[in-house]
Amino acid sequence: MSTDSELGASVEEKIEPPSKWHDTWVRITQGNAIISVLAIVLALIVGGIMIAFTDEDVQEASAYFFARPMDTISAAWDAVFGAYSALFQGSIYNFGADSFARGIRPFTETLTFATPLIAAGLGVALAFRVGMFNIGGRGQMLMAAAGAGWIAFSLDLPFPLHMILATVVGMFCGAVWAGIAGFLKARTGAHEVIVTIMLNYVAFYLISWMLRTPGLLQAPGSSNPKTPAMKETAVFPDLLGPQYNLHFGFVLVIAATVVVWWILSRSNLGFQFRAVGINPNAARVAGIDVKNMYVYAMLISGALVGLAGVNQVLGTITTGFSADIDAGIGFDAITVALLGRSTPWGTFAAGVLFGAFKAGGFAMQAAENIPVEIVTVVQSVIVLFIAAPPLVRTIFFLPSPERDRRRQEKARQKALKAEVKAEAEGVAP
Template identity: 65%
Template sequence: MHEQVVAHETGRDASEPPVPRSNQIVKEIFGGSAAISVLAVFLALVFGGILIVLTDETVAQTSAYFFSRPTDMLVAMWDAVAGAYSALFRGSVFNTLRADDLAVAFRPLTETLANATPLIAAGLGVALAFRVGLFNIGGRGQMLIAAAAAGYVGAYIPMPPVIHLLVALIVGLIGGALWGGIVGLLKARTGAHEVIVTIMLNYIAFYLVSFLLRTPGALQAPGQNNPKSGPILESAQFPALLGDQYNLNLGFILVIVATIYVWYLLNRSAMGFRFRAVGENPNAARVAGIKVERVYVQVMLIAGALVGLAGVYQVLGNFTGGFASGLDASIGFDAITVALLGRSKPWGVFFAGILFGALKAGSYTMQAAEGIPVDIVLVVQSFIVLFIAAPPLVRSIFRLPTPDPLFQWRTPKLARKAEVTK
């Protein structure tokens, strides 16, 4: 009876011998999306190592007499790759050269988390839109509008300390949400493609904020000609978590809360069920009574607020005296890569953001210590996108099995009932 129920729910012919569940679990683990993401990062690091070898001067010198002394070139290749990646580790996780002073040794880890904070926030906004079938590449515009709104409140409207921070944060989130909501509204009412709309809104936001930063009485700091805002008041700045000697601040706690919220929204709420249903098949969701147009507006409002959190962090979390129109620093586009690497899952995006934060933090140490260009890290990120976008390529390289689309980690409900009544 149990085998018949399982065969009925999974679509397998009941006459076929049952496949051991342990084999199915192993196949799912080694061929699933998580394994593909890890192996994509590994392959990207391998190809990055090849580029490091090809651009290293010592390797080029030893290659001239390779056939007489081949070990010299091999040792130089190893030293180049090992030195680069050890410097990357020292700059992003733990400074082994200063292990005697733990406060200094662990500072690279805090730099990684600080760099990862806006990437996680923006990545969550992009990933949430992905789950509904929308391609949100308007992160730059949503960040700029949120940053401008939060920055104006934080720089020019004095308030009591705690209230000032909350108001600036909320106003920034509302700004990002409204800018993302425009995309959802146009998609719902007119059927406009979200890719075109978000690209156009990116340009509108950039030039609008640039204009405001050049306009006295708007965002431009009084008494200066540079397109830059006034300094953020101390009462509106994110408080530091570990003291002034570290860059880690309240923004990291906020992205943890945002990650938990997105996970709960997608997996434990009725709204999240509607989001996932529309993402799987909008036509079937419409037949089931779900208002697809309303879902588009709702998801872009939330996605815009999440991306806007990254913009708010760039203004209220970085105490550089003010902000300019280039504050997005390509985070809006890097968030697409983070969402892809995280497979559009909240915790996947969280750890993917930390990985990219580590690459960014360690790249400067790698350049300073080994003379390797920071562009190598950008190449590694590009390779990650390449391999993430081509799972069959990764499976063929490592000869991984293809997961069974009908596999379920838990025994189907009807089968469990049959097992109990058996």
């Protein structure tokens, strides 16, 4: 009789290994990237259906659908095609422009909108990798904007020292505000979701009070809750000239993406982050100080989200800001991080995509009279499908990883039974 190890080895030899093309196909269809791409496709289809149903020409043609159905179909196609064409030309390239410089302007607007989304998304993604849910982006952006803004409009320093100091102070304020949640989780076990939500409210009302208080953030001689304009020595310089809005902040978020990638993939700190995110108990047994990892992660996360607030103050709204400076970016960053699968470069790509939605949404509304809220619906549906990979695989008839594992185990059990039966028949009298 063969031993169990010999029998197992014999079974493995009899199971035919999958072909190279099959293995490649399985890797593609079961990867996270394909789910993200297909989620975007499904969201665009849902958005197209909503555009068609809300279009006046489609509604008018649908009144006599059974008499002339092609009129309704044609009107729906024109509405959807026109809307998505406007979305593309408002975010990537305007084919109606009289020069390449004007035609490429929409893409620069996309990158401008994407800049704070990428920065904040990186902060949320890094926290995700440590097993923490940082939804305090709004508060961290507000505190960073207040710190960077105060340096930018109150001090007189030469360029680029003024810009660097404002950026560093802003990121520091964001880091400290997020670090409160990390410290409380590490020392008291307080859940970071509850703490960051409460800190959002604290930051909003604190900044609102400061904007109404002379001598703090309110512009001198003004009764409006708004800061003075940022001084030119603190403002991010234009990257492509004054005819474009793209500024130096985009270079900073590229650098931030590289730094986050290095931290998570190449540094010992990143290894500890990932270990804590996978299993904090096992990480603790391995000698990792889990509590300190929570604090460090939230500090870095808050600094990255703070960079988004700095971008808003020094790159986008340099004429002064109010309490709505965050513009919903703190919450959009959660969507960006989810779409990017909490990876640095995935988050970067997701930020550019959502920047395109923002830039193209306004063009779609202006050109086709499509409600800009449709873009928000598309973004929300993307998250819905990303959160339900089995649904996406079912819709597109993709193989399930669990089903593939069950099939392999079934084949192994079948081969094992055949081997046992053959061996039993061979030794029977």
